[in-house]
Structure formats: structure tokens, C-alpha cells
Amino acid sequence: MVQIIDGGVTAPKGYKAAGLRAGIREGKTNKDMAMIYSEKEADTAGVFTRNVVKAAPVLWDKKVVAGGKASAVIVNSGIANACTGDEGYQDAADMAGYAGAALGVEAGKVLVASTGVIGFTLPMGVVKSGADMLAKALSDSREAAVDAATAIMTTDTHKKEIAVTYTVGGKQAVMGAMCKGSGMIHPNMGTMLGFITTDADIDSAMLDKAIKEIVEDTFNMVSVDGDTSTNDTVVILANGMAENERIVDEGADFDEFKAALTEVMTYLAKQIAADGEGATRLFEVRVTGAYDKADAKVLAKSIVTSSLTKCAIYGKDANWGRILCAMGYSGVEFDPNKVDISVASSEGEILLVKNGKAADFDEELATRILSPEVVIAKADVKMGDGEAVAWGCDLTYDYVKINADYRS
């Protein structure tokens, strides 16, 4: 039984965190560095951007994760350390080294993440003093988790955290997580920065299997703007302090672990979509009746990424033609004359399209249904059992405003 509790990355046993302003970008006042530390070396796994242009910290982390063990994570916001060449890679390695030195662990057991503007190098003096300050500030308190979750934000309007309890092998375990992400968010990769901690005992190979499977139905089904970032990173640490029998293969314990991870990652994915740059509402798309799950995912993503559909959601306009059109250009084969489309929210549900043609619906009711902060579009293709859910947001003036002058 997976249960949500108040908390973040410090909720499981043995984890400390910190977040503070080190001074990564001059003229700013926000917290800009965070650290997570596990007092017991943890098994680790991660998923990373599939962008050919990978930021330096992503290249570093892939090596760390390949080793299967990590003790700490150090993160900065403000500068992405992407497109910075060999110098940037050395900076990422040094950042791990500074954290390692301050914590008394090897650099190779420290995960690194950066988020912010592409193309600038990190001020390494600031990073070094930041690492030292973070190590001193580490705490297992609730506030420390909040500080860390706040320090990794860029254009996010609020921090994104969750914690759950679950039971593995008769032992209660806890999983905590934080993430950031608001723009440059698009399916088909490990998306944004996400950090998950748990005290379960689980082999890194099983962690890897779980995170890769679950990311496909959670973070990879989110789109804010169709732009896949250079820095997308989701990592998980499992330090075994829940003292369950170590999970080394599939079975009931692995299933329970995956249920907890699914809860956590789904929650965070929806948080990111709802906090899309400039967004006024969360747009959830549910496709049913596709030929198979793969087709359902492509259809759902095509709808949730359609600029025209996103504008219609912003305008509370039940413009179902754009939804059907987006399905049509997705590349998936289906019979448009069989499709049913409806929209739903806390205000009710209304059928817009029956068998590919306009249903006789009440426009005013449709507008009311499209008004709350969470709106859902459902499309039934009536071909098979394929189902998928995708999350996005509306496209607004503010998205343009935020991104017309992000660098300045």
C-alpha cells in the first residue's frame, strides 16, 4: 500500500539535504545550489536526456550511475553547464570533487546536475564555496528538503516535492523526491531534473529496470513546449536503511517498490505539466481504444503538444477539430470516422465528437467544463485495447513573454 505523506527528499531514513544561495549568477537573489547526502552509500540508477547535445553533468552522471553506487547529489540552478565543451566537463567533475571533499566521499560517488541558461561556464569559485556551505548546512529536517527543492527552481513558480510510505518484505520504507521543470519540456527522454531518495534496499540493476520502465509512462508523457532539454536528468538513490530483504529480482517486493515509484513519478510529472511556463491549467489527455499502447501514447502526445489545441485550452474553446487533426498527423493509423472525443473536469463531462463528427453539444457547458485548473480531453479510437495518458498545459501570452527574454 503506497501512501502519500508530507515530506521531500529527507523523508526516508539516512538522508540529509540543504539548499542555499551561493551566488551562481550575479544580480539574482534566489537560492541556487542544493545538496542531497545519504549517510549510507546508496544503490543508484538514472535516466537522462536523449538529446544529442548533452550537458556536461549528464555525461558525468552517466559514468557514476554505471558504477551503481552514489552517496550524494550536488545541483545548481542558473547556469546549465551545457555546450561548454571539455572545460564544462572538467567543471562538472570538479563540482563532484568539491562536494566529495566537503563530505568525505569519492568524487565518483557524487551525482551532479545543473539547470539554467545554456552556453555559459560555471563560476567555479562560487561552486566550491557553495559545496562547502551546503555540506555544513545538511540536515534531515523537513525544512532542509524544502530548501533543496526551492534551490533547484528556475522558471518554476513553485517547488515540487512528494514523499510516500510503502512496505517491502514486511518492512516499512519511505520514498521522497523533488524535481524542477517548467520549460524546454517534451516527451521522449528522461526530462527535467528529478531526484528521488528511498531507504529501501534494492540492487542498482533493479532500480535501473524500475526507473526506465516507469519514466515511459510518467515524465516521458509530459510536454510543455516540445523542446527536449540538454540537461534532463532523473536519478534515484536507495540506501537500504529500511532494512528490508534486498530486492534483487522481480516479485511482490519489486512490484510494491514500482508502485511507490510510479506514485512519486506520476505526481511529479503532473506537477511539471501544471507549472509549464506561462500555463494557466493542467491539460490531461486520455486516449483509449487505440490498436496498442504504443499507438495510444503517440496519439496522446500528439494532442498534448499541439500548439493549436493548447491555445484552444487557454481560450476555453471546445475546438475538437484541432484535437482530431492532431491525432491525424501523429503518424498513427486509425479510422477518423470512428473516433469519439469528450472533455471533462470538476464541472462535468461532455461529448464533443461522436464517430468523427460533431456531437450536438452545448457550447456554454463545454466552456464551463474547460474552465477549472485541471481539464481532461478523452479520445476513444475504438480499434483495440491501447490506452495512454499524457500531461501538458495551455499555451499562453506568458509562455511567449517568459521565453522572449529568458537570458536577460
Add this chain to the structure above:
Amino acid sequence: MVQIIDGGVTAPKGYKAAGLRAGIREGKTNKDMAMIYSEKEADTAGVFTRNVVKAAPVLWDKKVVAGGKASAVIVNSGIANACTGDEGYQDAADMAGYAGAALGVEAGKVLVASTGVIGFTLPMGVVKSGADMLAKALSDSREAAVDAATAIMTTDTHKKEIAVTYTVGGKQAVMGAMCKGSGMIHPNMGTMLGFITTDADIDSAMLDKAIKEIVEDTFNMVSVDGDTSTNDTVVILANGMAENERIVDEGADFDEFKAALTEVMTYLAKQIAADGEGATRLFEVRVTGAYDKADAKVLAKSIVTSSLTKCAIYGKDANWGRILCAMGYSGVEFDPNKVDISVASSEGEILLVKNGKAADFDEELATRILSPEVVIAKADVKMGDGEAVAWGCDLTYDYVKINADYRS
């Protein structure tokens, strides 16, 4: 030698046109129906949307084009006659029939196109009286071409026309064209509505070959918003009245014909991009040095469709990280550490990225270069000889505004 002249679809010998307000949508005042007529039956070819959801007129036209001959085109704006089922197809057939009856030609030789809101059926009484009025108003005058080009507009801010002269087999021929398109515009199909007339004598199989080849480098390299329409149609009529020796195979005449068609379609493609919904400027992307042409096209399209890049262009922000990022997620393999990126316009040219890293450039000069109505981004991948050009526009508040309430 292809030379641009003043004119539109009535420029070649034997073509008449008309455009007027029939009253397709109540409460509007714009011209909404157009007709093109060739006094001599013309060879014809066309390219159409690859959206699985195809509007009724597209299904009709595919049959007409398969026969290789057409005498007239009838078009309405305001209602797309898409997602209208069997009734919509019958309406498209009737629309051809009304035009044919008014003109004294078979319905099967009349091409039909519709553009506007998806999901509504056409008011067929209005269409019938419109067809009669159009047939009576037909003229080979310059003004008639202007009326027709104006009547097919929806969110377009201006009409889009061109005419050129060229020489085939020692005979001077003329090609004229009009098109519309502003939103729901995205590469990888026959895009928008385009109508091309010529008096050259050329077999429909050769017409088909030419238009399919050229559309790939012209209309299919345009993106406004990543949404592929249900109604995209480009058709060409060639009535042979230039009295050149009929073009039935490849050779110098076919090459000259293709040069004219390339000039016409490139011009119109750029017009559509520049008039993208809400756009303040034309954004041209030139990729060189890709492994092959196919890779270059994918890279160029990925840049030109990136929402973040489009916002940066709107903000006159030399945010090259977004350009490199968009190349990175395009799916094309390349070495980011070799890429050079520059921007250019009538204000000059400036190198932003040298071998994947920030060049030491003057931000103020970059902003000045990004200010004119036409701005160009160049990316050199340094892998091979692949080159491609794509056209798009910036993403602005007005795009959102236009599309948040298009139906109302």
C-alpha cells in the same frame, strides 16, 4: 530564364478567375469563394495533406487528379468541410457539380478546396449561388486574380500571389499562382492551399513528378506551428496554350519548367512563413555540412519549429543554446563540438557559436541583426555536403491571441 512579373493565376494564357462574397459564414463580410477556369482543358497534378484525417475536398481532388485532367477550381474559405463524414464528401462532390453546371464542364474535371473551421458542414444553398455568381464574374483581368487570391484568405493578413515567365521549347510560357496559409502549417505534407496555373503544354505525369519533387524543398520546409492541417492542397493546371512542344519526359524543357515551378513555390512558401499567425518576422534557417540532404532538412525543420527558438527570435535574443538544443533533439546524429552557428540579416552577420561553444560576440550587434523583418540562422555541422533551407516565423503573443478564440 525564369523572370518574375506582376500577376497571379490569370497571368498565363486562357485562364480566368473570380473571387467574391457568397456568404459562407453569417456575420462575416469578407470575400469567401473563388474560382479558376481554364478555357482549354488542362493537365493537372496535386499534392495533398498526409494527415490521416483528410477533409472531404481532399478526397474528391485525389480522384480528379488521378484522371490527370481538370478545367476549373472552386474554393471556399470560412468552413473547412473537414470531419464532416459522408455528408461532407457529398457536399464536395455537389460543389464540383454546381461549378461544372455553371461552366459547362463535367463535375469530375472540377477541383474543390475548402479552408476554415473544422467540423461544420457547408451551407450548400450559398455554395450553389456562389458558384453561379463566380461563373458569371470570371475574367482574365489582373483584378480578377486579386479577387480570387483575397477570397481564399482566412487568418492570412495579406493575399499571396506570384507570376513568372519562362521559356519551353522556344515558346514563352507563363506560370501564375495564389495560395493561402497562416496557421496549422507544418512541414511533411502538401501544406495549405495553393493553386498554380500555367499555359505550358506538359503531360500530367510530368506535372506530378515536378510538383512532388519541388514541394519537398518548398512548402514542406515551412512551419508556422507544427500542426499539419486536414485540408492541405496544392494543385497545378497546365493548359498547353503556350503552344510549346508537349513535355512528356525529362530534359531541358522539363528542367526549365521545374525552375519556374521552384521559383513560384519557393516564393509562396516564404510568403506563408512570413505571414504565420501573429508573426512579426520571417525566420529562415540554413543548415550546411550535414551528412546528407535528408539530415540537413530534419535539422533545419527542428530549429524552425522549436517554440523556444521562435520566442527568442521574437525577443531578438541571440539565444544560440536553443538552436543547438533543437538540433540535438532532432534525431540526427552529429558532433555538437563541431557546430558553428551564426545569425544574419540586412544588418549584417555575426558568429555566435564556434565548434559548439560560445563565440565571443557583441550582444548588441546580435540584437540589431535579429531586428529586421527577415532574419536568417545558419548552422554548419561540418560532416558532409548536406544542405537545406527551412522557413518559419517567430512565436508571439498574437499567435496565442488569434488561436485562443479562432472559432468565435
